[in-house]
């Protein structure tokens with residue numbers, strides 16, 4: 001991840017073949033349409049951005065044809081040197097969630113990605129196997145911590161029973177548990193396990209302290225919510241504060257709306273804007 005940040009900065013281009021986008025791009029509403037869409041986004045991102053994030057749901061709705069398309073898109077993105085985050089938002093317990101992680105993170109798997117999104121609603125301990133698998137195979141996870149959708153507040157700002165004298169919100173507890181895993185178990189300077197924190201939020205309301213002093217080592221942050229959901233890139237540093245050095249700016253519709261003719265140009269411009277705002281340095 002460090003070399004991708006250094007070379008391409010922090011933009012992650014979402015690959016979300018929404019029905020209206022397939023129409024606007026002149027593509028069929030089918031697995032084949034989703035494949036063409038995904039491959040064109042990969043072409044536009046290659047050499048201009050470092051990371052892509054296929055949204056699995058928009059492929060899954062076409063069943064087996066959608067999965068075949070997704071396999072091609074994942075393989076083409078990885079072959080192009082892009083880091084691929086499979087936005088699958090899986091979550092379960094024990095061997096079941098381990099099987100999800102094997103599907104997306106095992107080297108050589110048909111759906112191999114570099115990282116996947118995962119939910120810890122059943123407890124951060126419930127995703128111990130995916131965390132261990134990610135670490136062992138040089139892959140990553142992004143655990144939902146404070147999501148960009150307004151409905152999430154009620155659950156994610158909830159305060160957990162007091163432990164060791166400190167009351168923590170759900171969001172904060174997830175971030176701290178992830179950070180503790182990285183510090184204890186990760187061989188990678190940045191940590192294999194990241195968190196999802198939406199750019200649309202006032203993070204103080206979620207108990208997330210963005211004002212940590214120098215020396216704070218944030219976990220990798222996948223930050224959706226820019227562009228279509230309303231967060232401004234110019235506010236990225238002030239939103240994320242001490243997490244900004246590890247923040248990945250993720251945008252889907254705001255980029256994809258450019259259409260097939262202009263998307264490469266728009267990715268290039270946006271990648272430069274993200275670099276100007278956040279720089280390429282880590283930590």
Ligand SMILES: O=C(O)c1cc(=O)[nH]c(=O)n1[C@@H]1O[C@H](COP(=O)(O)O)[C@@H](O)[C@H]1O
Pocket residue numbers: 014016055087117146147148149196197198224225226227228229250251252253254
């Ligand atoms: O995990 C995500 O990527 C994610 C988490 C979150 O809190 N909010 C969120 O919007 N996302 C995803 O990020 C993308 C946002 O798309 P745009 O709003 O079009 O940029 C979608 O694929 C969402 O599923």
